[in-house]
Amino acid sequence: MAQPVRVRALSEQEGQKLQHIVRRGSTSSVRFRRAMMLLASASGSTVPVIARLVQADEDTVRDVIHKFNEIGLACLDPRWAGGRPRLLDRDDEDFVVQTATTRPTVLGKPFTRWSIRKLPDHLRRNIARPVRIGREALRCLLARRGISFQRTKTWKESPDAAFDAKLARIEYAVNERPDRTFAFDEFGPLGIRPIAGSCWQKQGSPDRLPATYRRTHGITYFHGCYSVGDDKVWGVNRRRKGIDHTWAALRS
Numbered sequence: 001m002a003q004p005v006r007v008r009a010l011s012e013q014e015g016q017k018l019q020h021i022v023r024r025g026s027t028s029s030v031r032f033r034r035a036m037m038l039l040a041s042a043s044g045s046t047v048p049v050i051a052r053l054v055q056a057d058e059d060t061v062r063d064v065i066h067k068f069n070e071i072g073l074a075c076l077d078p079r080w081a082g083g084r085p086r087l088l089d090r091d092d093e094d095f096v097v098q099t100a101t102t103r104p105t106v107l108g109k110p111f112t113r114w115s116i117r118k119l120p121d122h123l124r125r126n127i128a129r130p131v132r133i134g135r136e137a138l139r140c141l142l143a144r145r146g147i148s149f150q151r152t153k154t155w156k157e158s159p160d161a162a163f164d165a166k167l168a169r170i171e172y173a174v175n176e177r178p179d180r181t182f183a184f185d186e187f188g189p190l191g192i193r194p195i196a197g198s199c200w201q202k203q204g205s206p207d208r209l210p211a212t213y214r215r216t217h218g219i220t221y222f223h224g225c226y227s228v229g230d231d232k233v234w235g236v237n238r239r240r241k242g243i244d245h246t247w248a249a250l251r252s
Contacts, residue, residue, distance in 0.1 A: 005062045007041040008069050015042070017073060031076045037064050088141075092131050096123060096138065097145050100200040103207075113199045146203045155208045179229035184250060186223050186241065223249035 021035040040050045051058045067075035123131040173181040201207045224235030238245045
């Protein structure tokens with residue numbers, strides 16, 4: 001008849017260490033359960049009783065006891081396996097993020113945004129650099145890199161070739177000559193188009209689309225002036241846009 005599996009005789013230091021873990025608790029649930037197994041075995045409990053006590057398999061209890069008899073308290077620390085090898089390296093992940101933040105139309109696709117279905121399919125079928133990634137793995141990768149699905153924003157950019165030079169002169173006037181500087185502008189109703197969509201992009205950095213607009217219900221213009229040195233603003237609404245109204249606002 002085979003002898004029951006039991007721990008060897010505990011030294012004083014080993015017993016104190018195990019009691020300390022069980023009484024005070026441990027940040028690791030694995031260490032706590034294994035310490036309970038060893039103390040229970042040292043007190044004379046059999047393997048089936050210990051298994052019911054810690055809600056574990058009997059083979060697991062036997063493995064812990066055998067390991068303790070071989071290497072002592074070092075058996076309390078779990079030795080996790082390396083796990084499944086990574087299928088994507090760092091360069092592959094960078095390529096996935098770059099593709100996700102690129103508009104599909106730029107890559108020749110007949111749609112305006114990536115979905116969690118379309119992006120893995122495109123990456124898998126990419127002839128130049130095929131990348132196989134599942135939907136959930138893709139979702140986790142984008143979240144880890146700070147990429148979220150956001151509505152795009154519209155913006156307007158000046159086509160003026162001398163835009164930077166003019167902006168520099170304005171900044172000089174505002175910062176260096178505020179007592180001699182005032183600002184004048186006119187503004188009317190704008191119907192911004194197109195309507196913003198959605199895409200994958202860095203959090204806090206939404207993608208932007210150029211805007212076009214049409215005025216279909218007449219115009220109401222506001223001529224406004226602001227004196228930088230006096231910190232005063234004034235203006236008037238007009239039903240039409242004309243040079244006479246502009247000169248009147250400037251003379252004011």
